[in-house]
Amino acid sequence: MAGWIKAMDMAGLPAQGMRRVEIEGTPVLLVNTSGQIRAFTGNCPHAGAPLDQGALCEGRIVCPWHKAVFSIDDGRWLEPPALEGLSTYPVRVDGDGVFVELEPKRPRVMPIARADGGAARRFAIIGGGAAGAAAAATLLESDCDAEVTMFAAEPQAPYDRTCLSKFVPAGEMAPDDVPPILPGSVESDPRMRIEHVEVKRFDVPTKQVTLADGRVATFDAVLIACGSAATRPAVPGADLGRIYTLRNVGDAAAILNALSPGEHAVILGDSFIGLETASALRKRGVEVTIVAPGGLPLQRALGARVGALFREWHEANGVVFRRSKASRFEGAHDVEAVCLDDGGALRAKAVIAGIGVRPATQFVTGIELDEDGGVSVDETMRAMPDVYAVGDIARFPLDSAAGTPQWIRIEHWRVAQQQARIAALNMLGHNVRYEGVPFFWTEHYGRRIDYLGHADHWDDLVISGRPGDERFGILYSRLGHLQAALACGYEREMALLSVRMREHLSIDSARSILGL
DSSP, X not given: OOSEEEEEEGGGSOTEEEEEEEXXXXXXXXXXXXXXXXXXXXXXXXXXXXXXXXEEETTEEXXXXXXXXXXXXXXXXXXXXXXXXXXXXXXXXXTTEEEEEOOOBOOOOOOBOOTTOOOOEEEXXXXXXXXXXXXXXXXXXXXXXXXXXXXXXXXXXXXXXXHHHHTTTTTSSOGGGOOBOSOHHHHTOTTEEEEOSOEEEEETTTTEEEETTSOEEEXXXXXXXXXXXXXXXXXXXXXXXXXXXXXXXXXHHHHHHHOOTTOEEEEEOOSHXXXXXXXXXXXXXXXXXXXXXSSSTTHHHHOHHHHHHHHHHHHHTTOEEEEOOEEEEEXXXXXXXEEETTSOEEEOSEEEEOSXXXXXXXXXXXXOOOTTSOEEOOTTOEEETTEEEOGGGEEEEEEOTTSSEEEEOOOOHHHHHHHHHHHHHHHTTOOOOOOOOOEEEEEETTEEXXXXXXXXXXXEEEEESOBTBSSEEEEEEETTEEEEEEEESOHHHHHHHHHHTTSOOBHHHHHHHHTO
């Protein structure tokens, strides 16, 4: 389609802001920065979020849902979870009108020049998850003559694992419909190869990979992005059928098929994955009891006060909490009952264990692992020369309110992608440090909740509303500085915070942004 079409009057476009318009059924995002007007596709390529509901800040467009970041100059993707940029449209101002030509141009890839001159190299990515996908997309932006090999043991990988606890157990998404996360342009790049085979050994000093089928290959640089393995209950009867963990699409499909409305599921553990799964099952009318020794869900991540609010929300939706631990499972072939250490017992058609994970690094040799199996890295995600580690397994330095870095592992999907992009840039010879803001989202009873930052310690809480409300906000602060923000219904404000929190932000500034 050719020709200029009037999108809107210039007076309706703020001097520093965004507007969404529909032009012949096509959503278009108009961006005005001091008279410079640009037009992009109106929805985020990751999950279709309306970008006009996000933030425009410091030359960036930030997605309201999952905080993907794009350049306002040309729509390039700067931060995941989107792994491709925004299409652009020609735009001009004629008199009082803004006109757009509906001839989209694909996002212009800005080749990332090799800092060492661009010699051909062989890159390996061990792991087929979100981090591996982000690394592959970043490596293939470069104009180097490279070969990128991803080792993904699952036949479907890489796919969006965030759907597994949020939508599949609810019956809102079929297991076969869990979306892939690699853009088609990346997957079809002739420099890209995905090997669906398990890595049995990776020798760090030699960068040699040994595969389950006996093949051995050596690479110039390697990214370890293998993720974690779920912890299974270590009690009698744990080998019975219908006792699940939830780490892959096969697990999610099995849980969906095992439970029908009115049947009873016991969830061990009150972490995010346990509560998300409880919410999803309750949507289908499955009876749910959560068994955990702490008594308050999410207490470790969010604190006792906020954990109590989440418990009240889930109880209002029919979830039962038992402060106990499983001591034994009983049944003939499949689990039928869960015996508790307080002497009680619960009938169970299925058990879902969400009692923790451990870095799946048993195949890594030639480097000293942390006590918990993690891999310590520096700010560049480097573990050893030309070997990087990201995601669940990576213990990395993160600035604290006190001004000193704390060495932590963060087991969240988007953080893994942020780290993978940093690592991939450094595999290309750059020296980029992780300076992002950790972010994750969780979903309960149809409400998406954002968490920005990382709070291990805080000395004050600001609470407006409560979990379950259409709109609530909670701020964690220490020494007068924002540590973390938890919110629902503040999409634009949290998108803005995701940029502003790159520098130390006072709690007063954070309250002003959210209007608390």
